[in-house]
Amino acid sequence: MERVRLFKSVTVGAMTGLRIGLLTLGLLMSGEASAEVCTTQSQMAPADRDALAAAARSLAAKVQANDVSGLRAATAAEYAKDFSGIGDVVGSTSVRVKSGTPKVEQVYVLDATQLKPGANGAASDAQFFCSLNRSVAEADFLISGLAPGRYGFVMVDVPDGSSPWRLSFLLRQDQGQWMMAGFYPKPLLAAGHDGLWYWTQARSMILQKEHWNAWLYYEQAEILLRPTNFIQSTHLEKLKAEQTTAAPPALSEGVSTESPLVVKGADGMEYRFTGLGVDDSLGKDKVDILAHLKVDQIGDAAAARKRNSDAMAALLAAYPEMKKPFHGVWMFAEAPGQNPFATEEAMSEIH
Secondary structure, three states: EEEEEEOOOOOOEEEEEEOOOOOOOOOOOOOOOOOEEEEEOOOOOOOHHHHHHHHHHHHHHHHOOOOHHHHHHHOOHHHHOOOOOHHHHHHHHHHHHOOOOOOEEEEEEEEOOOOOOOOOOOOOEEEEEEOOOOOOOOEEEEEEEEEEEEEEEEEEEOOOOOOOOEEEEEEEEEOEEEEEEEEEEEEOOOOOOOOHHHHHHHHHHOOOOOOOHHHHHHHHHHHHHHOOOOOEEHHHHHHHHHHHHHHHHHOOOEEEEEOOOEEEOOOEEEEEEEEEEEEOOOOOOOOOEEEEEEOOOOOOOHHHHHHHHHHHHHHHOOOOHOOOOEEEEEEEEEEEHHHHHHHEEEEOOOO
């Protein structure tokens, strides 16, 4: 059965699961940043580790209980002032984690007390390089617009049957108390498999010359393995390098508005795809392909639905290997100044 999504805004958010950074501090894309001090859990004082872990467990319990007011009270003052949207995020996350027992997985102290404001007086960008177990492996935090202070980052895993989740928290120490400064919930599985499984499958697909499938499976692996957008690591860099090396020629420059993937349909119509990824929102036994289609006008629903279907068929005709490892295709038709029009069809429905 075809599934349709109608949107009230042009923002296409969490189509690959709930990948939301509430109170997000953002990804550092450019510009200079000073290297601040990172302390990993194996290097920090037990009192710091225990205090951070306890604060994160308390926050996780509030998420499980859908206690929005309690979370707000435990949030740093400047972030608590604007809590718009948190109710929906916490509510949808609470349903998924309410019966699990939170377990603290990783703890970091991020010391930005010496961070200086930018030349214009605005909050600066900060970098934290965290050596893991005194090895060459690193976890790096690249955070923009960070106010001076002492921060912590804690990952809390919540196993809940067949659907484990990770609740990551950015905390800031205010008057001796660890207060929430960021909340980043995400699932640890997609279609029943974790990130390492998708990474392994991607490598196998390369050996089978299925480079399109491998590229998309690498994409799913990264989604599951990256705690939040402002974290990079040695392992994630290795994954990204493998994905880049394995990319088919048409994807060597990526897929974007500036560099669309152009596919011609059976009727000669050209379809311009500005994005290609994966989606697990339906919770099927396989993930879906997610494609963004550039159009001049959305048009009426019937015409838009047919165009989406034709674009799906053209994509699979051009790259038939994708029919096997995916459940179906989500197609988002996007026109300037208009709401996106999205439909999903299973592989068996696409002709």
